[in-house]
Amino acid sequence: MCLAIPGKIVEISSDNHDSALVDVVGVRRRIDLGLLQDDKPVPGDWVLVHVGFAMSKISAEDAADQMNTLRMLGEIDGAMQEVRGYGLEDVN
Amino acid sequence: MRFVDEFREPALISKTAEEIRRLAGTNRHYRMMEVCGGHTHAIYRFGLKDILPENIELIHGPGCPVCVLPMGRIDDGLSIAQQPDVIFAAFGDMMRVPGTQGSPLEHKARGMDVRIVYSPSDALKVARLNPEKHVMFFAIGFETTAPSTALTMMRARAEGIRNFSVFCNHVTIIPAIRAILDSPDMRLDAFIGPGHVSTVIGCRPYEWIAHNERKPIVVSGFEPLDMLQSIVMLLRQLKAGEAKVENQYKRVVPWEGNRAALKAMAEVFQLRPYFEWRGLGFISQSALRVNDKYAEWDAERRFAVPGIRVTDPKAAQCGEVLKGVLKPHQCKLFGRECTPEHPIGALMVSSEGSCAAYHSYEHRKAAMVSLSSIA
Numbered sequence: 001m002c003l004a005i006p007g008k009i010v011e012i013s014s015d016n017h018d019s020a021l022v023d024v025v026g027v028r029r030r031i032d033l034g035l036l037q038d039d040k041p042v043p044g045d046w047v048l049v050h051v052g053f054a055m056s057k058i059s060a061e062d063a064a065d066q067m068n069t070l071r072m073l074g075e076i077d078g079a080m081q082e083v084r085g086y087g088l089e090d091v092n
Numbered sequence: 093m094r095f096v097d098e099f100r101e102p103a104l105i106s107k108t109a110e111e112i113r114r115l116a117g118t119n120r121h122y123r124m125m126e127v128c129g130g131h132t133h134a135i136y137r138f139g140l141k142d143i144l145p146e147n148i149e150l151i152h153g154p155g156c157p158v159c160v161l162p163m164g165r166i167d168d169g170l171s172i173a174q175q176p177d178v179i180f181a182a183f184g185d186m187m188r189v190p191g192t193q194g195s196p197l198e199h200k201a202r203g204m205d206v207r208i209v210y211s212p213s214d215a216l217k218v219a220r221l222n223p224e225k226h227v228m229f230f231a232i233g234f235e236t237t238a239p240s241t242a243l244t245m246m247r248a249r250a251e252g253i254r255n256f257s258v259f260c261n262h263v264t265i266i267p268a269i270r271a272i273l274d275s276p277d278m279r280l281d282a283f284i285g286p287g288h289v290s291t292v293i294g295c296r297p298y299e300w301i302a303h304n305e306r307k308p309i310v311v312s313g314f315e316p317l318d319m320l321q322s323i324v325m326l327l328r329q330l331k332a333g334e335a336k337v338e339n340q341y342k343r344v345v346p347w348e349g350n351r352a353a354l355k356a357m358a359e360v361f362q363l364r365p366y367f368e369w370r371g372l373g374f375i376s377q378s379a380l381r382v383n384d385k386y387a388e389w390d391a392e393r394r395f396a397v398p399g400i401r402v403t404d405p406k407a408a409q410c411g412e413v414l415k416g417v418l419k420p421h422q423c424k425l426f427g428r429e430c431t432p433e434h435p436i437g438a439l440m441v442s443s444e445g446s447c448a449a450y451h452s453y454e455h456r457k458a459a460m461v462s463l464s465s466i467a
Contacts, residue, residue: 002236051233082210
């Protein structure tokens, strides 16, 4: 729940500008961009995702660092489980 | 020095550790509180205590949302879900947290409709998919997750989804820090400020800690180097007799926070007059409740909530550990009755709880040392 997961924006939904497809090391899920109202990301941008919501824009370098931090903390499996679960996919 | 070679930039880490040793000297004892449970986990995981000189003591703070939630709130949430046609939805972190009659997972085994979700918006999705049922989202977390709950409720209202409600347990970090500073048995020199909470609230809300309480605080990242650099920044302030708010985690935390997230929280929530924290007791204005505009999506108003108050198991000393008065292994139940496999207190459930972190790393290390001494 308290994991900050770096993801790359792949595509913004055409019918809902608050919904985007992100890529987290190959896993693609929809996340919510509604909390980045003031500074909307565009495809190619990196964001930190908390519980399915993009909370901040970060650089590509910081995204790689954050992934490394999760790995060092032993939380990479938890993070990937969380991402796979977004949208109720792969749950239970 | 242990583990250092595994980290990024080991040379810089060694240099920073050296700088800490130089600044800390030997004459004075420093007590620094890491507020955030993520930092607690990282400190144990990376064995930072072995890198730091003995006169720097890290005190674990209240920043683990699962850990500070009193058992009565879990019982209250589960009692709502015992009503017919109610689905209990919560993050995975909540599932093994014990209530008086067992955890949500144990209730699921007894037939309750319990769903793990990874996002509040997925709890809303469960409601869309089950229009004949009511979905109650058991919301927990500090300002890191509260905006997502808020925005989800705004969506529910905008879409007119009425079979969805939130049992709100969101708490705010500043009053908890204030309660700790006001506590007579707690003497602290400085704070390692939370990273991701600050992404939302920014750095300004900490200014009173520096200005009024004269305690330095540095908002920190989670890598070993981040935390060591933060400790250097704190020591420099302490040595110079200064007290400032500094931001070591600039790459993620903007000084002003996230305005849209704060706006969403302000739209949906209001401060509770008081809220009970495990270990810290009742703290005024320390938690959020759903405001009148969103009353229809407030589980506490839609359902009769028993308002259960439960004292922790007598032998468990979660409160003392949470306040930093006892170290995890000094609790009578630690590692015996209370383990990550069979947690009695919430501090043993979440990986951000100091007991679970201590059990995973320090306890195992101690066991290995004693085994090798036998061999």
